[in-house]
Amino acid sequence: MRNxxxxxxxxxxxxxxxxPLSPIVMKKFFAIFLVLFTVFxxxxxxxxxxxxxxxxxxFPEKPYGMTLIEGGAFIMGKSDEDAARLNxxxxxxxxxxxxxxxxxxxxxxxxxxxxxxxKDSVTMALLAxxxxxxxxxxxxxxxxxxxxxxxxDTSKLSEFQKYMRxxxxxxxxxxxxxxxxxxxxxxYWETGDYPDQAYSEVLxxxxxxxxxxxxxxxxxxxxxxxxxxxxxxxxxxxxESKRTRNKFIDRKPYIKQEEIQIYxxxxxxxxxxxxxxxxxxxxxxxxxxxxxxxxxxGISWSQAIAFCNWRTHFKNSxxxxxxxxLVNNFRLPSEAEWEYAARGGIPSGTYPWGGxxxxxxxxxxxxxxxxxxxxYAADQAVYTVEAKxxxxxxxxxxxxxxxxxxxxxxxxxxxxxxxxxxxxxxxxIKTESxxxxxxxxxxxxxxxxxxxxxxxxxxxxxxxxxxxxxxQDYLGTSKVKIK
Numbered sequence: 001m002r003n004x005x006x007x008x009x010x011x012x013x014x015x016x017x018x019x020p021l022s023p024i025v026m027k028k029f030f031a032i033f034l035v036l037f038t039v040f041x042x043x044x045x046x047x048x049x050x051x052x053x054x055x056x057x058x059f060p061e062k063p064y065g066m067t068l069i070e071g072g073a074f075i076m077g078k079s080d081e082d083a084a085r086l087n088x089x090x091x092x093x094x095x096x097x098x099x100x101x102x103x104x105x106x107x108x109x110x111x112x113x114x115x116x117x118x119k120d121s122v123t124m125a126l127l128a129x130x131x132x133x134x135x136x137x138x139x140x141x142x143x144x145x146x147x148x149x150x151x152x153d154t155s156k157l158s159e160f161q162k163y164m165r166x167x168x169x170x171x172x173x174x175x176x177x178x179x180x181x182x183x184x185x186x187x188y189w190e191t192g193d194y195p196d197q198a199y200s201e202v203l204x205x206x207x208x209x210x211x212x213x214x215x216x217x218x219x220x221x222x223x224x225x226x227x228x229x230x231x232x233x234x235x236x237x238x239x240e241s242k243r244t245r246n247k248f249i250d251r252k253p254y255i256k257q258e259e260i261q262i263y264x265x266x267x268x269x270x271x272x273x274x275x276x277x278x279x280x281x282x283x284x285x286x287x288x289x290x291x292x293x294x295x296x297x298g299i300s301w302s303q304a305i306a307f308c309n310w311r312t313h314f315k316n317s318x319x320x321x322x323x324x325x326l327v328n329n330f331r332l333p334s335e336a337e338w339e340y341a342a343r344g345g346i347p348s349g350t351y352p353w354g355g356x357x358x359x360x361x362x363x364x365x366x367x368x369x370x371x372x373x374x375x376y377a378a379d380q381a382v383y384t385v386e387a388k389x390x391x392x393x394x395x396x397x398x399x400x401x402x403x404x405x406x407x408x409x410x411x412x413x414x415x416x417x418x419x420x421x422x423x424x425x426x427x428x429i430k431t432e433s434x435x436x437x438x439x440x441x442x443x444x445x446x447x448x449x450x451x452x453x454x455x456x457x458x459x460x461x462x463x464x465x466x467x468x469x470x471x472q473d474y475l476g477t478s479k480v481k482i483k
Contacts, residue, residue, distance in 0.1 A: 058325065063100055063315075063472055067396045069341050071098040071474075076339055076425070077417055078452045080350060089452055090417045094425050096340050098477070101333065102469035104387035104398045105295035105406065106307070108286055111264070114310050118225050118262055119206075124181045126202045132176070134198060143196040147187075150180040222263035229309045230257050235428060260306050264298035268464040281383060281464070293386045295404045295467040301435045301459035304332060304407050304468040311470065332409040333471040334426040335436045335454065342400040342439065342451040344393030350450055352393040352400040358446055366390060367402030368442045369449055376443070384442050401449040402440055404467035410436040412456035433458050441465035 062068060077091040127147035131137070136145035137152045151157055151165055168178060194200045208219045237254040241247075269281040285291050286298070299307075311330040319326050333341070346354040353366055360366055365379035367390055376382050381389075384403055392398045409426065410416075412434035416427045427436075434456040440448030443465050447453060457466060 056325070058475070060475065061327075063327070063330075065103055066100040066472065067103050068474065069099055069101050069337075069395055071096050072340075074340055074343060074347060076336055076452075079348060080356075080450075080452075089454055092417055092422070094336055094422045096334075096337050096424050098474035099333075099337060100472040100474060101337075101341050101395075101397060102471070103392070103396055105404055105467045105469050107293050107387050108296045109292035111296040111299070111307065112286075112292075114307055115225060115263060117310065117314065118227050119220065120187050121181065122224060122226065123187050123203070123206055124183070125176070126205065127187075127199065128179070128181055129176055130198055130202050136198075138182075144198040144202070146185050146195075147182055147199075149176075150182050223261060225261060225263050226259055227262045227306050227310060228257070228259045229306065229313070230255055231309065232256070233430070236430075258306065260302055262303055262306055264296060264303075265300075265462040266298055268298045268462055272464045278464075293388070294384050295387050295399075297384070297404060297464050297467050298462045299407075299467065300462045301332075301407050301457070303462070307468075308332060308470055328473045328475055330470045330472050332407055332468060334424070335408045335410040335438060336425045337471060338406065338408050338438045339451055341395055341397055342393070344395045344397070344400075346394065352397070352451060353391070354394075358449075367399070367440075367449055369402040369440060369444055369446060370442070371446070381442065400439055401451070402444070403442055404439075404465055405437045405441040405444070405448070405455070405463075406439045407457075407466060407468040408436045408438055412436050412454075433460065435459050437466060 073093055073095040075091050076094045077089040079091045124147060127144055128149045131140075131144045131148040132152065134144070136143065137148050138145060140146065140148075151161060154162065154165075157165070165179075188194060188199070189203075191200075191203075194203060206220060206224055208221045213219065232251070233254040233256055237249060237251065240249050240254075264286050266282050266286055269278040269285065270276075285294070286296070308330045312327070315330075316326045342352050343349055344352055344354070350356040351358070351366070358365060358367070358369075358371070365371060368379055368381045368385050370376050371378040385399075387403075388398050389403070390399060393400055409428065411427045411429040411432035413427055413429075413432070420427055435458070437455045437457050438453075440446075440450075440453065448455060457463065
């Protein structure tokens with residue numbers, strides 16, 4: 001190696017003698033030569049030392065619409081009077097790592113993006129299957145063929161794609177499982193744009209039959225909007241590996257498949273209130289643009305989990321297309337994370353704004369709730385308000401008290417605070433259908449607005465007063481503050 005460099009250096013000097021350069025050019029030439037000499041001499045050689053596998057430098061990127069909550073320790077639970085005498089939130093000191101959290105509850109507009117994506121993907125899958133049945137491909141430019149599977153034309157596949165299709169997709173019980181959809185074209189939803197009869201047949205299957213229409217309006221059959229996803233039950237796998245000690249376990253039993261209808265239950269506006277006229281909210285709350293920036297409701301815990309999975313998938317699909325590192329999963333906050341974030345860095349605050357009072361110095365209410373018996377409008381709001389209403393807490397989080405109560409990832413147990421870990425505590429029991437709800441809502445009294453108050457609802461239940469927001473783990477360790 002050393003002799004090679006000597007030869008190269010000799011050749012360079014020989015050329016310079018035959019073709020002399022100006023002093024300035026000579027200086028630049030030798031500077032470049034020294035850099036290259038250094039790189040070639042030791043660039044890829046580890047000299048037998050442990051230097052590790054070098055990866056690209058990771059720069060944390062704050063997710064859109066989120067804020068960084070720096071981790072720390074705090075007193076979780078009831079440090080003041082438990083007026084309701086529930087005795088389910090004994091005070092104790094716990095620590096949570098840093099995480100990102102949505103500044104607002106997930107809005108109708110944001111959840112509709114999820115609904116529209118599922119609607120398009122289900123429709124595209126049906127179109128691709130129909131095109132495959134008719135043996136039509138992309139050459140059918142003006143018909144259903146333009147929505148054929150991406151791998152329909154095998155001549156355009158890479159060798160790996162050919163291998164995967166012949167060894168997995170073609171041998172699957174579902175011959176269409178895993179085959180890539182063609183997202184290059186948008187679905188035509190206007191009937192006048194339907195390209196052919198086959199396309200019309202598929203789109204017709206997405207709507208309710210004519211005998212279920214009213215006012216002559218075609219309505220999407222929302223039961224067709226099913227989101228399918230898989231997830232790995234790491235807790236169950238860890239428990240099994242603990243029992244078997246050093247034996248490797250089969251991971252297949254812990255890969256779970258989920259299918260869930262994701263359209264909000266708009267009937268909650270009627271079901272939640274007896275002898276009450278709330279039909280306008282039932283008819284318009286989720287669909288009308290007037291409510292697009294209001295928090296989505298009528299969402300069960302299971303639907304909120306599905307949304308988190310989709311949001312992760314949606315973001316990582318973009319990351320892959322740009323050759324960027326994948327982001328960590330979006331998820332629901334644990335109740336410890338939720339309470340820490342709601343406190344806004346104020347250790348002993350009763351409410352997210354810190355003080356024990358519900359009015360500011362101008363006698364204006366600081367949150368959307370039911371201040372007086374039967375008086376929902378005293379706070380200038382009858383139902384929900386826009387997600388960015390009222391002042392945020394010191395973490396820049398809006399409506400951590402009132403507006404809508406929020407799902408957490410934690411299972412409910414009245415005595416959980418007595419035995420959960422002090423490091424990032426969380427109660428996660430798959431068989432427990434009760435899930436912790438935090439923050440209080442527009443129809444709740446002040447007690448449930450306290451940052452330490454906890455309540456629960458069943459995971460398959462949706463309400464007109466329960467929404468959610470998501471979090472994402474901060475990768476690495478930010479500066480930890482003791483609160």
